[in-house]
Amino acid sequence: MIEVQDLVKKYADCTAVNNVSFTVGDGEFVALTGRSGSGKSTLLKCISGLLKPDFGEVKIDGRDIHKLRNSERAVFRNQTAGYVFQSYALEPKYTAFENIEIPLLIGGISKSERRKRIFEAAEFIGISEILKKPAETLSGGEKQRVAIARALVNSPKIIFADEPCGNLDKKTGDAVMNLFLEIKNLGTTVVMVTHQREDAQKADRIFEMLDGEIINENI
Ligand SMILES: Nc1ncnc2c1ncn2[C@@H]1O[C@H](COP(=O)(O)OP(=O)(O)OP(=O)(O)O)[C@@H](O)[C@H]1O
Ligand SMILES: [Mg+2]
Structure with missing residues (x-):
């Protein structure tokens, strides 16, 4: 279970994530949508432990991942979470x-x-x-x-994916999307950023972001 409370991440000239709170249950598939620059990637990095927020907490199975020692967080990142980036990396x-x-x-x-x-x-x-x-x-x-x-x-218990279908043609993107649905059906929690409405609608819940806030949540 992921519990996000009052999360804030500021860059020099903007607040990319502005006081966001939500929870994701075990085995849930959540899609994060919203226009370019709305803060999706920053939020995903904060909740997956890649980026330290300025305020707020991210608890995974009751443990605040940003309060872990570096070595503990490295183990968390290796054992509990998997990451898929748009640019493959x-x-x-x-x-x-x-x-x-x-x-x-x-x-x-x-x-x-x-x-x-x-x-x-x-x-x-x-x-x-x-x-x-x-x-x-x-x-x-x-x-x-x-x-x-x-x-x-x-x-891993959780997969974080940032626009995993963003660079793919429709057919390949659909195949990759189906893979994520299979992964979810195996019991893995999935948090995915996507621009595609059609893909987001396959998730259990959709969070829509604007200016760093979640403005809409469809269950
Ligand atoms: N490393 C950074 N330094 C300064 N500002 C940043 C940095 N990364 C993101 N931002 C700013 O924070 C805001 C949110 O960016 P973010 O990348 O999270 O948006 P996004 O919703 O993922 O957009 P996209 O759909 O284009 O990927 C934007 O205004 C962006 O310019
Ligand atoms: Mg992004």
């Missing part, structure tokens, strides 16, 4: 396999267990055929799938 020279392996290496997983988990994740996501290819040679849809496999490979 893959290591270009590494193969798909090596990219997916990174969180497992950080988590100190043995080689045989790493191979097993990578092959399982790749099969689930439908990228078994491309595991040996360097990331820089893959198409956008393939890169996004590798990024999702990397986010899933540690079986």
Whole structure:
């Protein structure tokens, strides 16, 4: 369960997140929508522990992630949460396999267990055929799938995704969206930023942001 209370994040010349509070239940799929600049990415970074807010708290299973020691937060980020970014954030020279392996290496997983988990994740996501290819040679849809496999490979409780379908054509985007619905159906909590109304409507709840605030919540 994610509990966000009175969250504020300011940059030099603007308040990107302005006093936001909400909760997300275990296994829920929440879509964050809103026009460009409304604060979606900043909010996602704050609730996933990537960015420290100025005020407020983010509790995950009762623990305030911004009050954890750095080493504890690193373990949280490795074990509890998976991240998918619009820009994929893959290591270009590494193969798909090596990219997916990174969180497992950080988590100190043995080689045989790493191979097993990578092959399982790749099969689930439908990228078994491309595991040996360097990331820089893959198409956008393939890169996004590798990024999702990397986010899933540690079986996190929560997946945070920032416009995971943003760079994809409609057909590939729909396939990636269906993957997220499958992930949700396996019991994983999903918080996804999206511009696409059609995608947002597949979520359990939609939060609409404007000027750093949640102005609308459709249950
Ligand atoms: N690193 C930064 N430094 C200064 N201002 C920033 C920074 N990142 C974001 N902002 C500002 O904070 C506000 C919210 O930005 P954010 O990226 O969270 O919006 P967004 O809703 O994700 O937009 P988009 O749909 O374009 O991705 C914007 O006014 C933006 O200019
Ligand atoms: Mg954004």
